[in-house]
Amino acid sequence: MLIWEAAVVIGALLRPAAKSVRENSGLAVISLVLAFGLWIFVTDAENPEQTRVLPVDIPVRPVNRPTDVAVADTLGSTRLRIRVEENVFDSLTKDDFQATVDLDGLTVGQYELPVDAKPLTGRGNLRIVEVLTPRITVKLAQLISKPVPVELERRGEPPSDFELSQTKLEPDTAVVSGPQDRVAAVTKAVASVDVQGRTESFNTAVRLEPRDQSGLLVQGVEVNPAVIDVRIGIEQKSFSRALAVSPQVKGTPRQGYVFLGASVEPAVVTVFGSQTFVEQAVAILTQPVDIDDATSDISRTVSLNLPTGTSVKGGINVTVKVKITAVTGQQAFAVPITVNGLADNLKIAGSLPPAQVFLFGPLTDLIKVNPDDIKATIDLDGKDAGTHKVSAKVTAPNGLEVRSVSPQDIDVTLEHK
Numbered sequence: 001m002l003i004w005e006a007a008v009v010i011g012a013l014l015r016p017a018a019k020s021v022r023e024n025s026g027l028a029v030i031s032l033v034l035a036f037g038l039w040i041f042v043t044d045a046e047n048p049e050q051t052r053v054l055p056v057d058i059p060v061r062p063v064n065r066p067t068d069v070a071v072a073d074t075l076g077s078t079r080l081r082i083r084v085e086e087n088v089f090d091s092l093t094k095d096d097f098q099a100t101v102d103l104d105g106l107t108v109g110q111y112e113l114p115v116d117a118k119p120l121t122g123r124g125n126l127r128i129v130e131v132l133t134p135r136i137t138v139k140l141a142q143l144i145s146k147p148v149p150v151e152l153e154r155r156g157e158p159p160s161d162f163e164l165s166q167t168k169l170e171p172d173t174a175v176v177s178g179p180q181d182r183v184a185a186v187t188k189a190v191a192s193v194d195v196q197g198r199t200e201s202f203n204t205a206v207r208l209e210p211r212d213q214s215g216l217l218v219q220g221v222e223v224n225p226a227v228i229d230v231r232i233g234i235e236q237k238s239f240s241r242a243l244a245v246s247p248q249v250k251g252t253p254r255q256g257y258v259f260l261g262a263s264v265e266p267a268v269v270t271v272f273g274s275q276t277f278v279e280q281a282v283a284i285l286t287q288p289v290d291i292d293d294a295t296s297d298i299s300r301t302v303s304l305n306l307p308t309g310t311s312v313k314g315g316i317n318v319t320v321k322v323k324i325t326a327v328t329g330q331q332a333f334a335v336p337i338t339v340n341g342l343a344d345n346l347k348i349a350g351s352l353p354p355a356q357v358f359l360f361g362p363l364t365d366l367i368k369v370n371p372d373d374i375k376a377t378i379d380l381d382g383k384d385a386g387t388h389k390v391s392a393k394v395t396a397p398n399g400l401e402v403r404s405v406s407p408q409d410i411d412v413t414l415e416h417k
Contacts, residue, residue, distance in 0.1 A: 047085045051129055054080050054089075058097045060115055060136060064104035070178045072141040074219060075101065078115055078133035088124025096121045099131070101138055110139045141179035150174050150208065150228060151188045156196025158234055161272060164195065165233035171225070176210050178221030186210045186218050191230050201233045239278040240313075243271050245304065246283040247320040251292025256364035259291060260323040269318075273310035284312070289320050298322040326362030330403060333357045335374045337392055337410070341381025349413040352378075355392050356407075361400035373397050378410060387413045 057077035065071070078099050084092070098120055101113040112135050119126045150169050158164065174189040191206040207227050210218045247262040264286060271284055287302040299321045304312060334354040342348070355376040359366060375395040380388070389409045396402045 047087055047124075049083055049125065050086050050089065051081065051083045052089065053132065054082050054092060054097075056092070056094050058094050058099045058117065060099045060101060060133075062103050062138070063100045064102050066103065066106060068143050069103075069106065069108055069140040070143040070220075070222075071103075072139040072179045072220065075136060075138065076133075078117065078131055078136075080117055080128055081130040081132060082119075082126060083129050084126045085124035088126065091123075092126070096123075096126070097128075101136065103138070103140070106140055108140050108142055110137060112136075113138050143177055144180050144183050145175050145177040146183055146186075147173050147175050148186055148189050148210075151190050152230065153190045153192040155192060155194045158195055158198050161236060161238035161240065162199055162234055163237045165201075165235045166231075167233060168231035170229045170231070174208055174228070175224045176221050177224065182218055182220045185212045186221060187213045189223050190215075191228060193230055193232060195232060195234070198232070198234050199236070201231070201235075203229065203231050206230045236275075238272040238311075239275045240270055240272045241278045241281070242268050243281055244268055244283045245286060245318055247286050247318075247322075248288040248305075249291050249320075249322060250288040251290050251294075253291055253294045253324050256327050256362065257295050257324055258327050259294075260325055262289070262320055262322045264321070265319045269304070270313040271306075271310055272312070273307070277307065277310060286318055286320055289322055291322055291324065294322070294324045295326075297324055326364055328361060329363045329366060330358055330360045331366045331369070333359065333369065333371045333374055335371050335376040335394070338375065338377045340377050340379050341383075342414075343380075343383070345417055346380075346383075346385060346414045347417050349415045352410065352412065353407075355394065355405055355410075357394050357396075357405050358403045359396050359400045360403045365397070365399050369397060369400070376405070378412065380412065380414070383412075383414055385414050385416055387411060 056079070058080060059077045060075040062071050062075065080097060082092075096119060097117060099115055099117045101115060114135050115131050115133060117128050117131045119128060150172050152167055152169060154164070169191060176183055176186045176189065188211050189208040190211045191208055193204060193206055205227050208223045208225070210221050210223050212218050245264045245267055247264040249259065249262055253259055269284060271278070271281070273281075285305040287305055289298060289300045289302060291298060299319065301317050301319050303316045304318060306312060306316065333356075335357045336354050337352045339348070339352070357374055357376060359369065359374070374397070376392045378390045378392050380390065388411075390412055391409055392405055394402050394405050
C-alpha cells in the first residue's frame with residue numbers, strides 16, 4: 001500500500017509538468033531526480049536495510065608477519081555489527097568477512113593490536129558498522145624450524161578380500177615452524193587418508209597435521225609443505241568363484257556289495273583364494289569317506305579339503321551320502337513239485353518232473369538258498385481221471401524274485417487207484 005501511495009503522489013506531481021518539461025530542460029532534470037528518488041524509495045521499502053550483530057565468530061588472522069617471529073597463541077575471533085539488506089542477513093557466513101591484525105615491523109614481545117575487519121562480498125550493500133572486539137593481545141615468540149618425518153595414518157579398511165600394497169608419500173619429510181616450545185613437541189607430520197571400502201589404488205592431496213609423540217594435534221605451528229601428494233596402492237588379495245564339491249571315498253564294500261556313487265550337500269560352494277587358484281580350479285574335494293566292508297548306504301559329515309591359503313564362504317563341513325547295494329544276479333534251481341487237492345480215489349500216473357525255477361536277487365542271498373527253500377505246487381482240486389495241463393505256483397524266499405519257471409505248464413495224467 002505504501003509503495004502504491006508513493007507512486008500515485010509522484011505521478012500526480014509529474015503529470016502537470018509533463019508539457020513544460022518538453023519546453024524547459026530544468027524541469028527535465030527535476031523529473032529524472034524525482035524518478036530516481038522513487039526507485040530508491042521503492043527498493044528500500046521492498047528490501048529494507050538493518051543493523052544487527054552477526055551471530056558468527058570471525059577468526060582473526062595475522063598479516064605481514066616478520067619471518068623471524070611466530071604467533072605464540074591462537075588469536076581468537078571477533079563478532080561484527082553490520083548493516084545489510086534484510087533478505088541477505090541470514091545467508092552470511094564467516095567466509096564473507098576477513099578480520100586481521102597487522103604484525104608489520106614487530107619483534108618478539110606482547111602487543112595490544114587493533115583488529116581490522118572488512119567484508120569480502122558486496123551482497124545486500126553489506127557494510128561493517130563496528131568490530132565488537134576492537135583490540136586483541138598478540139604474543140610473538142622467536143620463530144624456530146625443524147624437519148620431521150611424514151607418516152601415513154590410515155582410516156578405515158578396504159573390503160576383506162583387498163589389502164594395502166605400496167604407499168608413497170611425496171615428500172617424506174616436512175618442516176614445522178613456530179614458537180620453540182610448540183615446535184619441540186612436534187615429532188611427526190601426519191597425512192590422514194580414508195581407505196574405507198576402497199577397492200582400487202588412488203592418488204590424493206592430503207593436508208599435513210603436526211602431531212606430538214602421543215599422536216595429538218599440536219596447535220600454533222606451521223607445516224611446510226602444508227599439502228603433500230599421497231599414493232595409496234590397493235590390491236585384491238583374494239578372488240572368489242563358485243566351485244563344485246567332489247565327494248571322495250576310500251575302501252571297498254564287503255564281497256557281494258558294490259559302490260554305486262556318492263552325492264554331497266551343498267553341491268556348490270564359493271571359494272576364496274589366489275587369482276591363480278581361482279582361475280585354474282575345477283572342483284573342491286572333500287575329505288574321504290571310508291566305505292571299507294560296507295553293506296548299506298552311508299551318510300557322513302566331513303570337511304572340505306581346502307588348499308593352503310584358501311577359504312570358503314559359510315562352513316567348511318559338508319554332508320556326503322554314499323550309495324551301497326548288493327550285487328544282484330540270477331540262479332536256477334530244480335525244485336520238486338508238491339501236489340495239492342488230489343482226490344483220494346485218484347493217483348498220478350508216473351512221476352512229475354522237477355520245476356526249473358530261476359530266482360533273481362542279491363548274490364549274497366542267492367548263495368544261501370537251498371531248493372527246499374523254494375515252494376513249487378500244483379493244485380489238482382476237482383480234477384478227474386485223465387490228462388490235465390496245470391501251472392505250478394512258485395514261492396521264493398524273502399528278498400528274492402521269481403523270474404521264470406520251466407516248464408510253465410505241466411501235463412499231469414490222473415488215473416483211478
